[in-house]
Amino acid sequence: MSDDGFDDGGAFAEDAARVAAELFARIGEQNPQPRLEPTRRAVELLGDPHRSAPVVHLTGTNGKTSTARMVESLLRASGLRTGLLTSPHLVRINERIVIDGEPVSDEALVRNWDDIQPYLAMVDTELEGAGELPLTYFEALTVLAFAVFADAPVDVMVLEVGMGGEWDSTNVADGQVAVFTPIALDHQKRLGDTVAEIARTKAGIIKPSARVVSAIQSIDALDELSRAAELDEAVLAVERRDFAVESTTVAVGGQLIDLRGIAGRYPGVFLPLYGDHQAQNAAVAVAAVESFLGGAERPLDPDVVAEGLGTATSPGRLQLIGVEPTVLVDAAHNPHGARSLAAALAEYFEFDEVGLVLAVLEDKDAQGIVEELAPVATRILVTRSSSDRAIPVDDLAAIARHVAGPDAVQAHDDLTAALDAARGWALAGEKRAVVVAGSITLVGDAIALAAAEGWK
Numbered sequence: 001m002s003d004d005g006f007d008d009g010g011a012f013a014e015d016a017a018r019v020a021a022e023l024f025a026r027i028g029e030q031n032p033q034p035r036l037e038p039t040r041r042a043v044e045l046l047g048d049p050h051r052s053a054p055v056v057h058l059t060g061t062n063g064k065t066s067t068a069r070m071v072e073s074l075l076r077a078s079g080l081r082t083g084l085l086t087s088p089h090l091v092r093i094n095e096r097i098v099i100d101g102e103p104v105s106d107e108a109l110v111r112n113w114d115d116i117q118p119y120l121a122m123v124d125t126e127l128e129g130a131g132e133l134p135l136t137y138f139e140a141l142t143v144l145a146f147a148v149f150a151d152a153p154v155d156v157m158v159l160e161v162g163m164g165g166e167w168d169s170t171n172v173a174d175g176q177v178a179v180f181t182p183i184a185l186d187h188q189k190r191l192g193d194t195v196a197e198i199a200r201t202k203a204g205i206i207k208p209s210a211r212v213v214s215a216i217q218s219i220d221a222l223d224e225l226s227r228a229a230e231l232d233e234a235v236l237a238v239e240r241r242d243f244a245v246e247s248t249t250v251a252v253g254g255q256l257i258d259l260r261g262i263a264g265r266y267p268g269v270f271l272p273l274y275g276d277h278q279a280q281n282a283a284v285a286v287a288a289v290e291s292f293l294g295g296a297e298r299p300l301d302p303d304v305v306a307e308g309l310g311t312a313t314s315p316g317r318l319q320l321i322g323v324e325p326t327v328l329v330d331a332a333h334n335p336h337g338a339r340s341l342a343a344a345l346a347e348y349f350e351f352d353e354v355g356l357v358l359a360v361l362e363d364k365d366a367q368g369i370v371e372e373l374a375p376v377a378t379r380i381l382v383t384r385s386s387s388d389r390a391i392p393v394d395d396l397a398a399i400a401r402h403v404a405g406p407d408a409v410q411a412h413d414d415l416t417a418a419l420d421a422a423r424g425w426a427l428a429g430e431k432r433a434v435v436v437a438g439s440i441t442l443v444g445d446a447i448a449l450a451a452a453e454g455w456k
Contacts, residue, residue: 029087050173062182097148138169356379382411
């Protein structure tokens with residue numbers, strides 16, 4: 001495996017690495033531009049590939065990737081050829097663009113990128129001539145995804161918003177169904193200082209006469225979604241009112257859930273993911289697919305639900321990457337996600353002690369994350385990920401010591417050293433495990449290291 005995560009042996013690996021490098025050379029995802037016109041111009045030049053199939057569009061603060069993957073799996077189980085766009089990736093950029101359940105091949109990635117390059121260059125030139133910044137990484141990636149989906153072709157596109165909603169580049173597409181996972185404070189500098197402001201921005205994905213599906217929300221967030229749905233004459237279904245998780249039971253490898261959908265009931269469904277939050281995501285996904293396929297009048301086939309949820313995956317979400325000792329990774333990177341992780345560890349696992357390997361990016365609420373995770377962690381091994389935006393180790397260690405106490409915290413400048421120390425500690429005791437969390441980049445780094453060293 002090369003440093004950029006591409007298989008060295010593939011015929012198109014070198015060209016795929018070139019595509020990644022050319023995308024990374026653009027303005028990064030941490031600096032999204034609040035605009036739609038450049039993306040709209042690019043897809044217009046390409047013949048509107050974003051209109052080549054109907055769309056299920058998802059946004060939210062936490063759970064949107066897992067929910068998007070469940071929506072895609074349910075639609076695929078229904079017999080549809082699917083295209084899925086998620087972000088960010090953990091190891092390879094191909095993970096973001098999925099065709100029928102598989103990451104886009106290097107060949108298709110390269111071919112479609114080379115096809116759209118002249119059109120991206122035209123838009124860049126027009127923008128620079130108008131004194132604006134060229135297409136960003138995520139804008140170019142979104143255009144690439146639409147091109148890949150049209151080329152495949154797919155029957156339905158499942159699009160996860162990169163950030164926000166109203167001005168996110170995915171919003172050039174018109175979603176027949178708009179899906180909202182739980183909305184909380186995150187990216188305040190970009191989206192607003194209150195949950196209401198953030199919800200208002202995310203509500204921008206609601207299109208006229210669409211169907212809208214929402215997880216349970218705070219009153220402020222739900223008020224914004226309800227107002228936007230009413231203005232667009234969209235039909236709004238809300239968790240616990242129109243659909244719900246009726247029960248969850250811990251099972252080997254996941255959980256058994258009873259769901260009440262918008263159109264039908266689906267008892268005893270196995271979900272191979274841990275945590276009540278994943279059961280909630282599954283309920284939202286089922287309601288979204290019901291809405292897409294027929295609304296309140298057409299329940300899903302129980303076999304479709306069983307297959308779609310039973311084969312759902314969510315890499316980086318309580319994912320096992322090592323045994324002897326057990327090493328789990330989780331992409332929790334804000335207090336809301338950390339709270340869900342802590343609850344899942346307490347309910348679904350029987351570890352006596354947990355060693356937490358932690359790194360956090362600068363724009364995240366590090367203290368809030370530590371406050372949620374410290375109660376389930378025997379010790380916290382602070383480190384940093386490969387991201388330039390990672391909080392310096394000494395600064396994060398000071399935050400962790402303030403919350404958890406000096407005796408509970410170790411600092412390691414290098415992730416490999418932190419994981420070596422954590423795994424050694426886990427092997428020295430009974431029923432100990434290592435959990436890696438706090439940053440999606442950190443999770444990707446840990447997954448790559450585990451694969452390279454053969455932890456499983």
